[in-house]
Amino acid sequence: MGPAHPPPQVVKQAIHWLLRLRESGHDPALAQQCEQWRSSHHEHELAWQRVLSLHQDLDLRALPAAGVALRTLETSQRRLHRRQALKLLGGVALVGSAAWLGKDLDALHAWTSDYATGTGERRSFQLPDGSLLQLNTRSAADLAFDQRQRLIRLRQGELMLTCNALQGQGRPLLVETRDALLEGFDGRFVVRQDADCTRVSVSQGKVAIHRPGHGQLQWITSGQAWRLDTQGAQQVEQQAMDASAWAEGLIVTRDMRLADFLAEVGRYRHGYLGCSEAVADLRLSGVFRLEDTDGLLELLPQTLPVRLHQRTRWWVRVERMG
Template sequence: MPSAVTPEARAVARAAGQWLALMESGAANDDDRRQLQHWRDSSSAHESAWQKAQLLRQRFCGLPTALAMATLDRPDPGRRAVLKRALGVAALVPAAWLISRQLPLDAWQADLQTATGERKRFPLADGSTLQLNTASAVNVDLQARLLTLVRGEMALKVPGSTALTIQAPYGRIAVSHGEVCVRLDTQACRVSVVSGAVQVQPLQGPPISLGEGQEVILGASGAGVPKAFDGQLPGWREGVLMAQNQPLGDFLRELGRYRSGLLRWDPVLETLRLTGSFRLDNTDRILELLTASLPVDVHMRTRYWVTLAPRKKTAGKNSA
């Protein structure tokens, strides 16, 4: 069974593609090259991704050279204008090619997909409703009454009496009347029943019946112990990211699922606590709100390269 690619690996691949686009654009300057070297030196994963990016030089040598998607937010209008004129489909090729080498092929060939930061609702022909969260992919076979979760997270609402089955890497979930959310992570799958009841068949072990407000984690070795959750709280289906006294590190890892590029933070920020609800339709705004409620600063080199750091203390005006 192929392992799922982590959001961190996906972001590194995307960043390497963006760096390649800039280096091949003809608009890179000495500062850009220094920044690239710093990025490569900061992590072995970065260097590995960059070496893979070099393989693209020959594959895409016939494409237009100005492929610098990662520099559009820079203040120099002359550089921005040059790069914008060359953007288009070609600007997406390096990052997409690199990511495709790390993401499962079937995710790119799935019937229904969402990109990073995108959420979509799909009415199905039988009256059911399917929602896909960010960076998700599902295959649909209504004739066989089967949906296969390939990647990411989905919600399925089934109003009728004929069950639909969700096939996930770690088990099957049968929904006859109700709503269920299924999230596929790197090594597990979370099944949460919003309403109604479902039957879960793990890869290992006996089937499990879950009722409204219950969820369970499925893994390669079977199912965990079902536990309660509050299905009435707003969530991604309503376009909301909730935090209830949550460690900031956990919140940022979740937020990173909805952003393209790299989102980093100083490890000292991991244990800060956060409570609030945030609209997912503007993740830049979420970062701004964090600076208003927590002692953190957000540094944006570009929209695709963001770092959070502890806020620097400044001496008071009347200090001795």
């Protein structure tokens, strides 16, 4: 008799198959591969059926039978975007474990990316041209290298790129974000995509900003940081945080607001982390290790007049002392 619930990693594989089939439209070869995966082990079929059973929660049309590609996640009212579908999937206990889903939700969001990290994870990747790509927490990027260019699309989060102009054999090395197209040359730079802008910091070398409708390139040189949005590009004169320290597992702050600091730490952990308005504008300078965010938070009362109000490990609020 098979298990009551398929293993989490098998459920993730089943969702991955579903998304691949959706994206392919109608690909008989891919559908055949999926069918072979399902029939190779009883846990695979169980996981597949569990995923399909979510159709009522996702408000889907009838899903395909065995061997038929999943053509669409569309209803008569709306088409669910892949990420919206994953959010809905994340709200259902696929394997009877809400904790597992919460932990891996970021990974689910990034499954269709070439490179991705989960919450609190930092990874390094050697690219085909020899460049070094590093991804910070909750980040995802796609790679499109061809005969004309080397393109990295930052879908979410933050990357650091270490590159050499000679590696490309004449092909430009480009990083695309929602706000701009950046060209890297010899050196190292960080690109971060926030909700309202893209931030670029250059540690070594230089980066060119390509903007539609602008005839001339704008240059970011070593030691500079810029903010790019729909209104234009502006140099940031003073930064409250070292933009590249995360690659060494650190947060390095310089007179940073406590509320902003907690928002940054919150990127590396699950659950709620915030503070009261009474302490939001307190300033913080120092070097903090990311490997243990619980321990990091415990340091705050030693340097600021605050206390930690902790309901659970996943709910922490910083309040005024007393």
